[in-house]
Amino acid sequence: MLSVVENFKSGKLEVADLPAPLCRAGYLLVANRASLVSAGTERAAIELAQKSLAGKAVARPDLVRQVINKVKRDGLAATIQAVRSRLDTPIPLGYSSAGVVIEVGEGASEFTIGDRVACAGAKYATHSEVVCVPKNLCVKIPEGVAFEDACYVTLGSIAMHGVRQAQMSLGESAAVIGCGLLGLLTVQILSASGVKVFAIDIDEKKLSLAKSLGASGGYLSTSAELANRASDFTSGQGFDAVLITAATSSSEPIRLASAVSRDRGRIVVVGDVGMEIRRRQFYDKELTLTVSRSYGPGRYDPNYEERGVEYPIGYVRWHERKNFEEFLSLIASGKVNLKSITTHQIPIAEAATAYDMILGKAKEIFIGVVLSYSDAPAMSRRVSLREASVTGEEKTGVGFIGAGAFASSVLLPALGKVKTAAPIAIASAGGLSARHAGKKFGFEYAASDYGEVLKDKNITAIVIATRHNLHARQAAMALSTGRHVFVEKPLALDMEGLEEVRKAYNAAHKVLMVGFNRRWSPHAAAARSLFAGTTRPLTINYRVNAGAIGQESWVQDATEGGGRVLGEVCHFIDFAAFMTGALPQTVFAMRTGGAGALAADADSVVVTIGFSDGSAASIVYVASGDTSFSKERIEISGGSATAVIEDFRKTLLYFDGTSKQTRTLSQDKGHEKELAAFFEGIKYGRQPVSFEEIYAVSAATFAVEESLALGRPVTVARI
Numbered sequence: 001m002l003s004v005v006e007n008f009k010s011g012k013l014e015v016a017d018l019p020a021p022l023c024r025a026g027y028l029l030v031a032n033r034a035s036l037v038s039a040g041t042e043r044a045a046i047e048l049a050q051k052s053l054a055g056k057a058v059a060r061p062d063l064v065r066q067v068i069n070k071v072k073r074d075g076l077a078a079t080i081q082a083v084r085s086r087l088d089t090p091i092p093l094g095y096s097s098a099g100v101v102i103e104v105g106e107g108a109s110e111f112t113i114g115d116r117v118a119c120a121g122a123k124y125a126t127h128s129e130v131v132c133v134p135k136n137l138c139v140k141i142p143e144g145v146a147f148e149d150a151c152y153v154t155l156g157s158i159a160m161h162g163v164r165q166a167q168m169s170l171g172e173s174a175a176v177i178g179c180g181l182l183g184l185l186t187v188q189i190l191s192a193s194g195v196k197v198f199a200i201d202i203d204e205k206k207l208s209l210a211k212s213l214g215a216s217g218g219y220l221s222t223s224a225e226l227a228n229r230a231s232d233f234t235s236g237q238g239f240d241a242v243l244i245t246a247a248t249s250s251s252e253p254i255r256l257a258s259a260v261s262r263d264r265g266r267i268v269v270v271g272d273v274g275m276e277i278r279r280r281q282f283y284d285k286e287l288t289l290t291v292s293r294s295y296g297p298g299r300y301d302p303n304y305e306e307r308g309v310e311y312p313i314g315y316v317r318w319h320e321r322k323n324f325e326e327f328l329s330l331i332a333s334g335k336v337n338l339k340s341i342t343t344h345q346i347p348i349a350e351a352a353t354a355y356d357m358i359l360g361k362a363k364e365i366f367i368g369v370v371l372s373y374s375d376a377p378a379m380s381r382r383v384s385l386r387e388a389s390v391t392g393e394e395k396t397g398v399g400f401i402g403a404g405a406f407a408s409s410v411l412l413p414a415l416g417k418v419k420t421a422a423p424i425a426i427a428s429a430g431g432l433s434a435r436h437a438g439k440k441f442g443f444e445y446a447a448s449d450y451g452e453v454l455k456d457k458n459i460t461a462i463v464i465a466t467r468h469n470l471h472a473r474q475a476a477m478a479l480s481t482g483r484h485v486f487v488e489k490p491l492a493l494d495m496e497g498l499e500e501v502r503k504a505y506n507a508a509h510k511v512l513m514v515g516f517n518r519r520w521s522p523h524a525a526a527a528r529s530l531f532a533g534t535t536r537p538l539t540i541n542y543r544v545n546a547g548a549i550g551q552e553s554w555v556q557d558a559t560e561g562g563g564r565v566l567g568e569v570c571h572f573i574d575f576a577a578f579m580t581g582a583l584p585q586t587v588f589a590m591r592t593g594g595a596g597a598l599a600a601d602a603d604s605v606v607v608t609i610g611f612s613d614g615s616a617a618s619i620v621y622v623a624s625g626d627t628s629f630s631k632e633r634i635e636i637s638g639g640s641a642t643a644v645i646e647d648f649r650k651t652l653l654y655f656d657g658t659s660k661q662t663r664t665l666s667q668d669k670g671h672e673k674e675l676a677a678f679f680e681g682i683k684y685g686r687q688p689v690s691f692e693e694i695y696a697v698s699a700a701t702f703a704v705e706e707s708l709a710l711g712r713p714v715t716v717a718r719i
Helices: 039-049 053-059 061-074 076-087 153-166 181-192 204-212 226-233 252-260 279-285 320-332 348-358 405-415 432-440 468-480 495-508 522-530 564-580 671-684 691-710
Strands: 002-007 013-017 027-037 090-092 096-104 116-120 130-134 138-140 173-177 196-201 217-220 239-244 261-269 288-291 342-347 368-372 382-384 396-401 421-427 445-447 461-464 484-487 512-514 539-545 584-591 605-611 616-622 632-638 641-646 650-655 658-663
Touching (some): 027 348, 039 348, 096 153, 138 320, 153 181, 153 320, 173 181, 173 252, 181 320, 196 204, 252 261, 342 348, 405 432, 405 671, 421 432, 461 671, 468 484, 484 671, 495 691, 512 671, 512 691, 539 564, 564 584, 564 605, 564 691
Parallel strands (some): 173 196, 196 217, 239 261, 261 288, 421 445, 461 484, 484 512, 539 616
Antiparallel strands (some): 002 090, 027 130, 027 368, 096 116, 116 138, 382 445, 584 605, 605 616, 641 650
């Protein structure tokens, strides 16, 4: 299928051929018929991408601070690799479309195949022949409303939410500053609400169009007569509300709005404008300033948008989906006219023409630019990236499932250094990241359906780097097809999933490895060698300054990510098991903050683990520390010796009254060595880490959760 994508590193645009996406639970698969190019938002995104690295840094100082902190914690080399990977990530453009439902995910039964729907949302309602959109970002299109009109739904809801924020009532007056696409929609919605509208813009033609669409008056913002015309329009009182729908880095729209507002008037910023405010103007009139947030309540709430959780109408009357529906109703009733706003309709294959216009490369007047699509989109879930090559006996054909940030920045570069690995197929649910990573790392083809990988007879080994809830099922499926499996941590989110993998492993007699990479670090090897001769138990203190992760993250979702204990603490339990050479037996854990704790405090846990050889480990996992402070410090003592590992960059060994220090040029957490060990295990037919140990570490992680819930020590399950 065709899709418009942008490379954030270079700003290059491409109409790419991608695998068609899969339909997820709670989502709809929609064949687009039309999508709207948002000139302001998309132009800003492209212009940012086209800036130099220094220009991006000036534009996004918040990201620069994150980079500086990462250098302090992880070192320069690891940071450069992560930044390069993130900059090189392709971005799908577009966020407002309309089309026909071709597949309905589980839990979205209010829709049926064949429904005409309007779709919203960045990453979802993109300029693509087929899109996968959460049900709460889709609404049915009323009879008589064309796709090319319905695709305005997102911009319309932005305008509508801005109007709601202005709290207008019948007979009041409003000024709209900026009569581009968003402003013209705002003019019509205000007019339909019985509000007297005055349009302000720098372009006489746009003012004329605004008046034809419902504005009762208007004037050029550059004219010295504007103040008098605005005063005459409001009988000398000033406007009850001013809505700013312009797009400019200048703060002049804010100053203009305060000048034409009435005493105690309301100013709503809907567009992207400068926000330098002159206090005196606001103080003298006691003005109210509101920044309108996108489509309305529900925006940026993953529980609403992605997980389909509805808001009760008694508490939230006009959430974003209701705004979508009401905007389409205004189109159906003729109160919003889009025919005179849509200046261009361009086929998706010729999308470059549209972007030449909005970037000013083609000197052509435009307002609404709509991309159109075929009635029969390509639905292949696999695209070829290079010619297939013959995999000899000395090479292992590899299928890779998952192409997210970690896979692209860490695992795939490490895989590329394994000489016996032959990359064949890579899959991701959306298809875009798989295509990009596949081309970059030399795979033969990319797919959106990992079933394509599982049925490829040339693939001997499967690497799984998807979201946590998929690991156990995908690992068990891959084992059941006779493949060797490397699966990122955690192996499973519960005992049921762990048992599923155990049964598949016992039946398959193939190599299974979990991405507990720290045990493969040269720092771990140096520390373990110090205690190689001792038979006495070890005492381990492992402090992790993990930093906060917002509750909106998929990692925090109990179903998808499992939370931070299952997703992260498992790493450190495995490391302690490696150092002791023993299995975890008992676990006691407590969470900081108690009932009603802040999220970051609730994510902080202290875990004590007793091992089968008498060793004990304390894991202090902190989510509320300063992110510029070092992330990991490990102290291991036993047999009259002590080892200290600092962020896997430096190791200090203390023994016989002396000390020894080792360093690596950059942080080395063992990712390359773990993948090398996996493929070596395949070559020689041996398990790099015993399944008994893999099982015990996973069970110990579940025991941590159980101990947190019960408030007492818990015995770890064994095979």
